[in-house]
Amino acid sequence: SLERLSPPALRYSDADWFPVIMSTHQSKILARIKGHLIANVFIASCVAMARVIFFPDASVAAGSTVTHSLLGGAMSLLLVFRTSAAYDRWWEARKAWGRVLATSREIGRGAGFLELRSRLELASSVCAFPELLRLRVTNRPRAFHTELARRACESAGMRPQVVRRVVEARHRPLECVRVMGEAVRQGFS
Numbered sequence: 526s527l528e529r530l531s532p533p534a535l536r537y538s539d540a541d542w543f544p545v546i547m548s549t550h551q552s553k554i555l556a557r558i559k560g561h562l563i564a565n566v567f568i569a570s571c572v573a574m575a576r577v578i579f580f581p582d583a584s585v586a587a588g589s590t591v592t593h594s595l596l597g598g599a600m601s602l603l604l605v606f607r608t609s610a611a612y613d614r615w616w617e618a619r620k621a622w623g624r625v626l627a628t629s630r631e632i633g634r635g636a637g638f639l640e641l642r643s644r645l646e647l648a649s650s651v652c653a654f655p656e657l658l659r660l661r662v663t664n665r666p667r668a669f670h671t672e673l674a675r676r677a678c679e680s681a682g683m684r685p686q687v688v689r690r691v692v693e694a695r696h697r698p699l700e701c702v703r704v705m706g707e708a709v710r711q712g713f714s
């Protein structure tokens with residue numbers, strides 16, 4: 526089935542905290558933000574040193590926490606809004622994916638009136654479409670998931686020439702929809 530094409534997401538438990546910390550140097554996210562992180566640490570260090578050198582008697586050094594309290598409140602509100610927006614985007618994506626799957630099932634159920642060859646062509650395209658769409662929306666280069674797209678089409682039962690056509694297309698899910706449309710048209714002739 527198509528679920529076996531992509532590895533399951535990693536799940537961590539509370540007992541995994543030490544191995545996770547020890548593998549931080551292998552983090553892909555850390556590698557992507559390394560330059561920004563180094564620049565921010567450098568700038569913050571320069572500002573802190575300048576403050577100590579040029580303003581040694583500043584009010585924060587004397588024990589005032591008003592500035593930190595105000596900034597902490599503002600930062601917590603910002604964090605809440607960002608978290609809420611991220612959850613809303615996740616929920617919308619989940620609903621959209623549910624609509625894709627439900628529509629795929631409806632198309633499969635409605636294909637019973639087509640002739641057998643067209644019905645099989647439509648069914649194989651409908652089976653491959655969600656996986657092709659999932660691969661399309663991942664944030665990876667197109668060449669990265671070419672083999673996954675080929676396996677999705679083949680495991681869905683597409684004919685070899687249709688597999689080649691879909692895999693070589695610039696927009697694979699759209700080409701799969703075109704194949705579905707052709708199957709429906711041929712089923713009525």
